[in-house]
Amino acid sequence: MCGIAGKINWNSPVGQEAVVEMCEKMRHRGPDDHGIVSLGNITLGHRRLSIIDLSESARQPMASSDRRYFIVYNGEVYNFKELKKELEELGVGFRTLSDTEVVLYSYIHWGIKCLDKFNGMFAFAVWDNHRKELFMARDRFGKKPLYYYQDGDRLTFASELSALICDGDIPHETSYEALNSYLALGYILSPLTMYKDIFKLEAATYMIVSDSGRTVKKDRYWNYADQFRIKTDLSEDDIAENVLGLLENAIKRRMVSDVPIGAFLSGGIDSSSVSSIMKGYHEGQLHTFSMGFDQPSYSEIKDAGGAANWIGTIHHEKICKAGESLDQINNAIDAYDELFSDTSLIPTFELSKLTSSYVKVALSGDGADEIFAGYPTYIADRCYGYTKIFPVFLKKLLLRMPELLPGSKNKKMSFGYKQKQFFYGSLHPAEQAHYLWRIIFNPEERVQMLGENHRGLVYDTDPYLTFKKYYGQTQDLHWLDKYLYVDAMTWLTDDILVKVDRASMKNSLEVRSPYLDVDLASFAASIPADLKLRGFNTKYILKQALRTTLPDFILKKKKSGFNAPVGSWIGYDGIDEFKAFNQFVFNKFVH
Numbered sequence: 001m002c003g004i005a006g007k008i009n010w011n012s013p014v015g016q017e018a019v020v021e022m023c024e025k026m027r028h029r030g031p032d033d034h035g036i037v038s039l040g041n042i043t044l045g046h047r048r049l050s051i052i053d054l055s056e057s058a059r060q061p062m063a064s065s066d067r068r069y070f071i072v073y074n075g076e077v078y079n080f081k082e083l084k085k086e087l088e089e090l091g092v093g094f095r096t097l098s099d100t101e102v103v104l105y106s107y108i109h110w111g112i113k114c115l116d117k118f119n120g121m122f123a124f125a126v127w128d129n130h131r132k133e134l135f136m137a138r139d140r141f142g143k144k145p146l147y148y149y150q151d152g153d154r155l156t157f158a159s160e161l162s163a164l165i166c167d168g169d170i171p172h173e174t175s176y177e178a179l180n181s182y183l184a185l186g187y188i189l190s191p192l193t194m195y196k197d198i199f200k201l202e203a204a205t206y207m208i209v210s211d212s213g214r215t216v217k218k219d220r221y222w223n224y225a226d227q228f229r230i231k232t233d234l235s236e237d238d239i240a241e242n243v244l245g246l247l248e249n250a251i252k253r254r255m256v257s258d259v260p261i262g263a264f265l266s267g268g269i270d271s272s273s274v275s276s277i278m279k280g281y282h283e284g285q286l287h288t289f290s291m292g293f294d295q296p297s298y299s300e301i302k303d304a305g306g307a308a309n310w311i312g313t314i315h316h317e318k319i320c321k322a323g324e325s326l327d328q329i330n331n332a333i334d335a336y337d338e339l340f341s342d343t344s345l346i347p348t349f350e351l352s353k354l355t356s357s358y359v360k361v362a363l364s365g366d367g368a369d370e371i372f373a374g375y376p377t378y379i380a381d382r383c384y385g386y387t388k389i390f391p392v393f394l395k396k397l398l399l400r401m402p403e404l405l406p407g408s409k410n411k412k413m414s415f416g417y418k419q420k421q422f423f424y425g426s427l428h429p430a431e432q433a434h435y436l437w438r439i440i441f442n443p444e445e446r447v448q449m450l451g452e453n454h455r456g457l458v459y460d461t462d463p464y465l466t467f468k469k470y471y472g473q474t475q476d477l478h479w480l481d482k483y484l485y486v487d488a489m490t491w492l493t494d495d496i497l498v499k500v501d502r503a504s505m506k507n508s509l510e511v512r513s514p515y516l517d518v519d520l521a522s523f524a525a526s527i528p529a530d531l532k533l534r535g536f537n538t539k540y541i542l543k544q545a546l547r548t549t550l551p552d553f554i555l556k557k558k559k560s561g562f563n564a565p566v567g568s569w570i571g572y573d574g575i576d577e578f579k580a581f582n583q584f585v586f587n588k589f590v591h
Contacts, residue, residue: 002029002030002046002047002048002049002060002072002073002074002075002159003023003026003027003029003030003046003047003074003158003159003160003163003505004044004045004046004047004060004072004073004074004123004124004125004146004157004158004159005019005022005023005026005044005045005046005072005156005157005158005159005163005164006019006042006043006044006045006072006125006127006134006156006157006158007019007022007042007043007154007155007156007167008041008042008134008154008155008156008209008213009041009153009154010041010132010153010154010212010213011041011153011212012041013040013041014038014040014041014042014043015038015043016036016038016043018043018156018166018167018168018169019036019043019044019045020036020045021166021167022045022158022163022164022166022167023036023045023046023047023163025160025162025163025166026047026158026159026160026163027047028505028506028507028508029047029049029074029159029160029505029508030046030047030048030049030508031047031049031508032048032049032050033047033048033050033059034046034047034048035048035059035060035061036061037061037063037070039070039127039129041132042127042134044061044070044072044125044127045061045072046059046060046061046072048060049360049508049510050258050259051076051257051258051259051360051361051510058096058097058098058100058101060072060073060100062096062098062100062101062104064104064105064108065093065095067129068128068129068130069104069107069108069126069127069128069129070126070127070129071100071103071104071107071124071125071126071127072124072125073100073103073104073122073123073124073125074122074123074124074144074159075120075121075122075123075124075139075143075144076099076120076121076122076254076510076512077099077102077103077118077119077120077122078119078120078253078254078256078517079117079118079119079120079253080099080102080103080120083102083106083117083118084102087102087105087106087109090109092105092109099120103118103122103124104126106118107126107135112135112206112221115137115206115221115222116221116222118139119253119517119518119519120139121139121141121143121144121512121513121516122137122138122139122143122144123136123137123138123139123144123145123146123159123201124136124137125146125157131210132210132212133208133209133210134155134208134209134210135206135207135208136148136157136201136206136207136208136209137201137205137206137207137221138201138202138203138204138205138206139203139204140203140204140222140224140518140521141203141204141367141488141492141493141497141516141521142190142202142203142204142493142494142497143497143500143501143513143516144159144501145159145160145200145498145501146158146159146200146201147159147160147161147164147193147198147199147200147201148164148198148199148201148207149164149167149170149197149198149199150209150213150216151197152213152214153212153213153214154169154213155209155213156169156170160337161193161194161195161198161337161338162337163337164198165195165198170197170198171195171196171197172194172195172196172197172198173195173196173197174194174195174196175192175193175194175195175196176450176454176457177192177457177461178192178193178194178195178338178339179194179339179450179586179590180446180450180454180457180458180461180462180463181461181463182339182340182341182582182586183440183441183445183446183449183450183582183586184439184440184441184442184443184446184462184463185438185439185440185463185490185495186340186341186342186440186495186578186582187339187340187341187342187494187495187498188338188339188340188494189463189466189490189494190202190203190493190494193338194338194339194589201218202220202493203489203493204220204221204222204223204224205218205219205220205221206218206219206221224485224488224489224521224525225473225474225477225485227521227522227525227526228474228477228478228481228484228485228525228526229476229477230526231526231527231528232523232526232527232528236531236541236544239527239531239541239545240541240544240545240547241545242523243520243523243524243527243541243542243545244545244546244548244549246517246519246520246523247273247277247514247515247520247545248277249517249519249520250514250515250517250519250520251274251277251278251281251363251514252281253514253517254363254512254514254517255278255281255282255363257360257361259359259360259361260287260358260359260360260361261282261359261360261361261362261363262286262287262288262289262355262358262359262361262362262363263275263278263286263287263288263289263313263362263363263364264288264289264290264351264355264362264363264364264365264511265288265289265290265304265307265308265311265313265315266290266300266303266304266365266560266562267290267300267302267303267304267305267306267307267554267557268300268303268365268554268557268559268560269365269368269539269542269543269546269550269554269555269557270365270366270368270369270374270515271307271364271365272307272311272365272550272554273365273368273542273546273549273550274363274364274365274514274515275288275307275308275311275313275363276311276549276550277549278363279311279312279313285313285314286311286312286313286314287313287314287315287316287358287359288304288308288311288313288314288315288316289315289316289317289351289354289355289358289362290304290305290308290315290316290317290318290351291317291318291319291320291347291348291350291351291354292304292317292318292319292320293319293320293321293347293564293565294319294320294321294322295322295565295568297565298563298564298565299319300560300562301317301319303557303560304317305317306553307554310551310554316354316355316358317354318350318351318354320346320347320350320564322565322568322569325566325569326569326570328346328349328350329346329566329569329570331349332345332346332348332349332350332503333345333585333588335349335502335503335506336498336502337502338589339585339586339589340495340498340499340502340585341440341578341581341582341584341585341586342495342496342499343563343564343566343577343578343581344499344561344562344563344564345499345502345503346564346566347562347564348499348500348503348504348562349503349506349507351503352503352504352506352507352509352511353507355507355509356504356507356508356509359509360508360509360510361509361510361511361512362504362509362510362511362512363511363512363513363514364500364511364512364513365513365515366496366497366500366511366513366515366516367492367496367513367514367515367516367521368515368539368542369539369559370484370487370488370491370492370496371484371488371515371516371520371521371524371525372524372532372538372539372541372542373480373484373529373532373533373538373539374538374539374542374559375487375538375559376538376559377434377437377438377483378480378483378533378538379533379536379538380421380422380425380433380434380437381430381433381434381437381479381480381483382533382536383422384425384426384430384433387423387426417576417578420576421436421437421438421439422437424436424439424442425437430479431467431468431471431482432464434483434486435463435464435467438491440578440579440582441579441582443458443459443462446458449583449586466490467486467490470485470486470489470490471486473485474486478528478529479529480529480532480533481525481529484525484532500513527541538559543555565577566580566581566584567580567581570584
């Protein structure tokens with residue numbers, strides 16, 4: 001895993017200074033090595049975290065043998081050995097054992113179509129020095145980040161926003177549309193960033209810039225919604241067998257590494273299944289890692305220990321203590337270069353810090369909830385229809401009741417909090433309700449925070465409009481598939497995967513997510529909705545698939561998030577610590 005950067009000016013030479021500074025800002029993403037190449041109108045930079053082929057020959061920026069093409073690449077393409085064999089049959093001679101060279105020659109030989117062949121996580125840029133053309137792309141789910149600024153004949157890109165703004169030529173005026181997104185959701189929807197003229201390249205998207213910067217083509221190369229439209233006709237038993245087989249293959253692919261490898265383990269189904277299957281293929285002892293809290297209602301440390309004992313791993317754990325909490329909050333927030341208030345950012349950062357002391361690569365269970373319907377919000381969606389019998393005045397009464405219940409405070413995702421969110425959503429149409437289950441500040445509250453002069457902007461750029469766009473692309477789908485798709489395009493890409501990337505890479509750790517393997521995720525999309533959510537039983541088919549892999553005490557464990565007790569840490573004593581923490585982060589950044 002790495003950090004990449006580049007700066008182009010089609011009308012004048014580009015020096016190295018800005019790119020060197022950007023790369024230095026991302027030292028944590030690649031502490032093992034760095035490289036800079038200047039080619040007149042473009043300078044490319046790279047920070048290297050060596051995982052595959054540790055030799056000098058795999059350094060970046062990497063050039064093709066004829067020095068026409070240059071690549072800077074961040075990520076792992078897990079099927080690179082198969083692609084390498086295919087390219088060798090076409091006459092390509094390779095000089096390294098790295099996947100970087102395979103990605104480069106895949107683009108040279110197949111162009112944009114190479115993206116259809118890649119199974120992995122990546123963000124990369126290829127410069128064609130003959131055509132003076134830049135090609136950039138991101139993986140299907142957006143596991144690896146890529147930010148860019150473009151203004152006429154200039155373009156600058158980097159793996160992190162904080163690195164990009166090291167370039168003094170880039171304006172960074174605050175984007176109130178992005179602030180609106182953050183206050184509503186706790187994260188900023190793509191392609192927005194905190195700054196008005198800087199953007200994220202969206203997941204599953206490529207961008208070509210040529211003709212002195214005047215020609216820009218940006219397009220999606222993969223549509224996740226299409227995967228839901230092709231339904232499997234296999235029996236339930238065969239589907240479960242396929243799920244297990246695809247998961248095993250995904251894990252084996254992600255165990256290829258020239259450095260030590262371990263696994264995150266919370267004790268839940270997702271991480272336990274990954275660790276258990278890894279144990280069967282791992283040579284020697286497998287190291288697993290977990291994070292807990294000294295506030296028992298939030299901690300899963302006992303569950304993780306029980307799972308580790310059953311699987312048979314060398315287990316490492318750490319407890320986040322209230323006395324150390326403010327330092328941990330500040331360290332975690334500093335790892336993110338824009339507004340982000342998912343409270344699990346703190347334990348994820350601390351877990352990555354612990355893990356990086358032992359291994360360079362860790363596998364996680366991220367993505368299982370998104371592809372197999374594991375969140376309580378999908379149960380709320382199912383219950384939504386029952387609320388039609390409730391008169392509006394009763395819904396509003398039930399919405400306010402949790403504030404009056406003393407048992408609703410300082411508990412992890414308390415029943416009172418869920419009740420408040422549910423009845424707030426139930427006052428709106430079904431699709432909007434799904435969006436509102438996770439809302440933090442409503443539009444009127446956001447107007448109060450941003451100022452009355454931004455009232456029009458708050459409503460005109462409401463994040464729900466983005467959700468509505470994705471709903472419009474999936475009206476032919478079952479309601480559950482529709483929500484899974486929309487969540488993958490928003491919550492997964494801009495919250496979950498941002499959190500994992502920043503927390504891990506700040507600690508120079510590579511995290512791999514087998515559940516987001518393209519073969520497994522595509523097959524999961526093809527599974528009928530009633531096999532993912534059976535009644536009120538979430539991830540039904542995944543649990544069926546894992547019956548021979550995990551014991552009942554793990555399979556029957558109640559879903560529990562990775563939230564931190566931030567309410568008590570920041571001195572808040574109310575029901576909605578998500579709102580309190582969102583404002584805490586907002587005040588820290590803005591003021």
